[in-house]
Amino acid sequence: MVEADAGEVTEDAVDGPGAAAGSAGVVEGVVEAGCVDGTGLQGVAGEVDGIAAAAGIPDIATHADALADIAQAGQRLTNALLAYGKLLAAEPREAERVATDGLAHGAKAGLRLRYVLTAIAGVARADQGDRAGGVVTMAQARSALGDASASRFELAALAVAEFQDSVRLGRHAAARTVLSWLVDRVGETAETLLMRVWSDVAVGHNDSARAMLRRILDGRVDAVLPSTLVDAHLQETVLAANAEDHFAARRALQMAVDIAEPLDLLRPFVNAGPVVRELLAQRYGSLEAADTFGGRALAVGACGGRALQAVLSRREFAVLELLPSLRSMDEIAADLTVSINTLKSHIRSIYSKLGVSNRRCAVLTAHEYGLILSSGSENQSAQARLISHR
Numbered sequence: 419m420v421e422a423d424a425g426e427v428t429e430d431a432v433d434g435p436g437a438a439a440g441s442a443g444v445v446e447g448v449v450e451a452g453c454v455d456g457t458g459l460q461g462v463a464g465e466v467d468g469i470a471a472a473a474g475i476p477d478i479a480t481h482a483d484a485l486a487d488i489a490q491a492g493q494r495l496t497n498a499l500l501a502y503g504k505l506l507a508a509e510p511r512e513a514e515r516v517a518t519d520g521l522a523h524g525a526k527a528g529l530r531l532r533y534v535l536t537a538i539a540g541v542a543r544a545d546q547g548d549r550a551g552g553v554v555t556m557a558q559a560r561s562a563l564g565d566a567s568a569s570r571f572e573l574a575a576l577a578v579a580e581f582q583d584s585v586r587l588g589r590h591a592a593a594r595t596v597l598s599w600l601v602d603r604v605g606e607t608a609e610t611l612l613m614r615v616w617s618d619v620a621v622g623h624n625d626s627a628r629a630m631l632r633r634i635l636d637g638r639v640d641a642v643l644p645s646t647l648v649d650a651h652l653q654e655t656v657l658a659a660n661a662e663d664h665f666a667a668r669r670a671l672q673m674a675v676d677i678a679e680p681l682d683l684l685r686p687f688v689n690a691g692p693v694v695r696e697l698l699a700q701r702y703g704s705l706e707a708a709d710t711f712g713g714r715a716l717a718v719g720a721c722g723g724r725a726l727q728a729v730l731s732r733r734e735f736a737v738l739e740l741l742p743s744l745r746s747m748d749e750i751a752a753d754l755t756v757s758i759n760t761l762k763s764h765i766r767s768i769y770s771k772l773g774v775s776n777r778r779c780a781v782l783t784a785h786e787y788g789l790i791l792s793s794g795s796e797n798q799s800a801q802a803r804l805i806s807h808r
Contacts, residue, residue, distance in 0.1 A: 498531060501538045502575070506645065508684035508718040510545035513538060530572075533563040537576040544583045545688065547771055553587060556580040560599065573600060574609045574642040578649075581613050585620050586689075588779065593617065608634045608641035612650055619653070628657045635670075648678045648686045656693045671697050679711040687715040730771055730789070737764045738789065742781045 497520030504513035517539040521532065536559035544552025557580065577600040584593035597613045604610075611630055618627035633639050634650045641647060651674035658666035671694065678686065687694065695716065702712035730738065740750050751761040769780055783789075 495531070498534050498538070501535065501542070505538060505541055505545070506681075506683055506685050508545075508688050510542040514542035514546070517542065529563055529566040530568050533559050533566070533568060534572055534576070536562070537580070541576065541579040541583075544579070545685070549583050549587055549771075553580060553583050553589070553592070556583070557592070560596070568603075570604045570607075570642050573603050574607065575645075578609050578613065578643070578646075582616060582689075585616050588776070590617065590620070604642065606639070608639045608646050608650070609643060611639050612646060612653070615650075615653060619657070624657055624660065628654070628661075631657070644677070644681055645683050645686055648674050648683055651677065652686055652690045652694055655697065656691060659693045659697070667693075668697060668701075671701075675712050675715065678715070682711075684715060684718050688718050730768065734764050734768050734771070735789075737761065738768055738780070738784055741765075741768075741777055741784070 497516050501513045501517040501520065504510070504516060517535045520535045521527070521539070527535070537556050540552045540555030540559060542552070543555060556576065560577070560580065577596050581593050581596040581600075584590075584596060593613070594617075597610060597617075600613075601610050611634055615627045615630050615634075618624070618630070631650055631654055634641070634646070635654060651670045654670040655667050655674065658664075658670055674686070678684070687698075698712060698716040701707075702710060702716050707713045708717075736754060737750070740753065743750070745753065747761060747765075748758060751758045754761070756764075765777075765780075769776070
């Protein structure tokens with residue numbers, strides 16, 4: 419998964435001449451499956467001899483220090499595989515824990531592995547609700563990588579996540595920077611085309627977005643990641659539904675489920691949005707379907723709202739419930755008997771946690787995840803909540 423400096427025994431040696439074929443098979447097989455099982459871990463352990471050969475160690479049994487370094491390198495590689503698998507399985511809290519643990523014990527980690535672990539931690543942070551903080555971490559990881567090499571898989575997987583969260587935050591200039599960086603590194607792929615689709619959708623250019631999407635769905639552009647086709651079909655689901663092409667929407671959703679199920683790729687469904695969740699509920703919302711992959715995809719989508727709910731304070735909820743009203747900032751502050759500066763501080767925190775940049779997007783996101791009501795009782799409940807928790 420990572421590459422070595424000459425003479426240095428680190429996990430970067432995995433891609434050295436003596437181990438490239440074996441380790442690449444382990445990494446790609448495990449990552450493409452979206453998980454790390456016992457077989458995958460045994461494969462990583464079996465790379466010790468290859469690492470030693472790549473590092474130029476003729477008799478590993480007589481080099482205790484080198485053996486210890488190799489064992490630690492293998493453990494950090496295992497951490498990266500496990501963390502990425504947890505991400506794809508929609509377990510961001512565990513992904514962040516594993517990635518952070520790998521970094522904490524990675525004093526000798528090379529640039530490439532530090533990039534992977536740090537970026538995974540950032541993606542996991544964003545997936546748990548702190549989208550702005552996660553994007554900062556991802557950008558720092560990408561910057562620290564510099565000109566060092568990394569595989570197409572690693573670059574695409576982590577750049578796509580950073581791009582998507584940047585677009586959700588309304589940071590389109592930052593998103594364009596990520597896209598240009600990935601194109602420079604890997605060229606034009608289905609992933610870079612999907613990024614352009616998301617950019618068009620974000621500004622309402624749905625027709626051009628759907629035309630570009632067809633190139634991915636028809637297989638005219640090669641994908642680096644298995645999850646890309648899932649993301650593309652989910653985006654087609656939304657665009658088709660918005661165009662009232664309900665047959666195409668249901669067909670695209672079924673394709674997404676069919677592709678994702680063998681690989682247990684649940685993460686694309688977490689932030690797929692209300693259109694996808696509604697269609698999933700129609701197809702997999704029964705008790706009998708709860709244990710199917712479609713039922714699990716529906717469940718993880720609902721978990722997105724609970725993750726956001728967990729990171730908002732009670733005071734922030736009170737403010738959030740009043741944002742759909744036509745009241746000005748001064749009027750909301752007066753209603754809640756707080757200063758305008760306190761209100762603005764709460765609103766900035768809400769925007770950051772919801773991953774939005776303005777009041778309208780905050781309201782739409784809150785409605786999407788069921789964080790606020792549609793009734794006319796928001797004002798009274800918000801005031802009561804704020805007063806009771808002062």
